Amino acid sequence: MHVARNAHEFVHRGVELVLIDPGKFWYSGLATGMLGGMYEPALNQIDAQRLIECAGGTFIADTAVGLDREKKLLCLASGATLRYALLSLNIGSEVALPRMNGQDHAALPAAFECGPRIWSVKPIANLWRLRQQLEQRFQPAPKTASPHQIVVAGGGATGCEIALNIDALARKCGARIRLSLISRSARLISRQPRGAAKALAACLRQRGIELVAGSALQKIDADRLLAGGQSYRFDVLVLATGLKPARVIADMNLAAARGGIDEESDERSGMKVEPTLRWTADSAIFGAGDCIDFAGRELPKLGVFGVRQAPVLLHNLLAALDGLPLQDYEPQKNYLAILNLGCGDGLATWGPFYWRGRASLWWKDRIDRRFLARYQNG
Numbered sequence: 001m002h003v004a005r006n007a008h009e010f011v012h013r014g015v016e017l018v019l020i021d022p023g024k025f026w027y028s029g030l031a032t033g034m035l036g037g038m039y040e041p042a043l044n045q046i047d048a049q050r051l052i053e054c055a056g057g058t059f060i061a062d063t064a065v066g067l068d069r070e071k072k073l074l075c076l077a078s079g080a081t082l083r084y085a086l087l088s089l090n091i092g093s094e095v096a097l098p099r100m101n102g103q104d105h106a107a108l109p110a111a112f113e114c115g116p117r118i119w120s121v122k123p124i125a126n127l128w129r130l131r132q133q134l135e136q137r138f139q140p141a142p143k144t145a146s147p148h149q150i151v152v153a154g155g156g157a158t159g160c161e162i163a164l165n166i167d168a169l170a171r172k173c174g175a176r177i178r179l180s181l182i183s184r185s186a187r188l189i190s191r192q193p194r195g196a197a198k199a200l201a202a203c204l205r206q207r208g209i210e211l212v213a214g215s216a217l218q219k220i221d222a223d224r225l226l227a228g229g230q231s232y233r234f235d236v237l238v239l240a241t242g243l244k245p246a247r248v249i250a251d252m253n254l255a256a257a258r259g260g261i262d263e264e265s266d267e268r269s270g271m272k273v274e275p276t277l278r279w280t281a282d283s284a285i286f287g288a289g290d291c292i293d294f295a296g297r298e299l300p301k302l303g304v305f306g307v308r309q310a311p312v313l314l315h316n317l318l319a320a321l322d323g324l325p326l327q328d329y330e331p332q333k334n335y336l337a338i339l340n341l342g343c344g345d346g347l348a349t350w351g352p353f354y355w356r357g358r359a360s361l362w363w364k365d366r367i368d369r370r371f372l373a374r375y376q377n378g
């Protein structure tokens with residue numbers, strides 16, 4: 001989005017900047033709040049076509065599916081091909097399913113992509129579709145009807161936010177639910193301070209959400225899953241088991257040497273870039289965000305990293321055109337993360353510090369709205 005918004009910089013140089021994306025861009029920062037009914041979907045989207053066209057660039061509504069590096073051609077799902085001088089891949093991530101005993105992942109994607117029972121948290125548009133489905137399910141029902149069984153898999157920040165915001169939506173609709181959060185690790189949000197993880201676990205329990213920690217997913221069937229040897233029936237299952245680089249990176253033969261998919265974890269590797277965000281194997285290809293492996297280091301798959309990469313990416317694309325030296329991106333050591341707890345409170349963490357309260361959510365709301373406004377208003 002940052003590069004698209006600065007398309008005029010390319011136009012001044014007599015270069016056409018083309019943005020290829022299948023549709024509107026869904027921002028993740030407000031996505032769990034949207035699921036919980038706090039935000040409407042329009043607030044959470046950026047019109048990428050309008051953004052780039054206003055800055056003098058070109059938009060193509062399509063999906064990149066392949067690459068011919070020798071001919072410098074990008075292949076699109078429509079069958080069209082596009083010649084490039086420089087290519088920047090910023091195609092994000094998808095949900096990484098944990099390795100499950102004997103279950104063939106290849107059979108799963110179509111089934112778990114977007115409902116009606118099994119949902120993955122990416123693409124973000126899924127969370128809007130899920131909210132619509134839940135609002136229908138949560139229509140008033142006779143008192144004798146059994147509660148809706150909802151399971152969220154994944155004890156990271158996303159899984160916890162999803163569980164808390166589904167609970168918020170159910171409360172708004174007056175629906176009875178039984179909600180379980182299943183986490184492979186014994187500790188929630190394992191990258192964040194221990195105190196924050198405890199506060200989060202307490203918040204989940206206080207809201208009546210069953211926390212099943214230290215339980216690895218073993219099998220997923222149509223309406224039942226096995227985790228830690230226990231069977232759980234579900235009406236709705238949401239998979240928030242971590243993110244991995246988008247599959248198309250491997251399809252384009254750009255994935256780092258691990259060979260595509262890690263046998264243990266199903267964590268597919270991304271394209272390995274130098275500190276300049278240029279692909280290590282081809283000086284015409286750059287990348288940023290969740291689809292890269294940054295100089296062999298593991299960066300969290302978080303938008304706050306992509307946002308800081310964006311100005312470096314823009315600078316380096318222009319410098320590559322001008323034949324000037326490239327800049328290095330230096331990942332931030334600490335970063336602010338604020339979870340929307342779905343009750344008007346946020347849980348903010350920064351390095352070893354954390355804070356739960358209304359002020360945290362107010363702060364998150366302000367940061368996200370300001371970020372979005374920059375791209376929604378041109």
Ligand SMILES: Cc1cc2nc3c(=O)[nH]c(=O)nc-3n(C[C@H](O)[C@H](O)[C@H](O)COP(=O)(O)OP(=O)(O)OC[C@H]3O[C@@H](n4cnc5c(N)ncnc54)[C@H](O)[C@@H]3O)c2cc1C
Pocket residue numbers: 020021022023024025026028029030031032062063064065090091092093121122158246248288289290291301302303304305306338
């Ligand atoms: C529910 C949820 C909440 C989150 N909340 C936060 C948060 O609060 N803060 C935070 O820092 N991070 C958060 N994250 C993580 C954050 O979403 C990602 O780290 C961030 O979106 C990565 O940015 P990106 O630009 O790499 O990819 P994305 O934001 O996923 O953007 C990728 C873009 O590429 C397009 N695309 C995909 N494939 C193709 C293709 N083949 N051809 C053309 N276009 C393609 C997509 O349509 C999309 O527009 C959250 C993630 C989830 C799932």
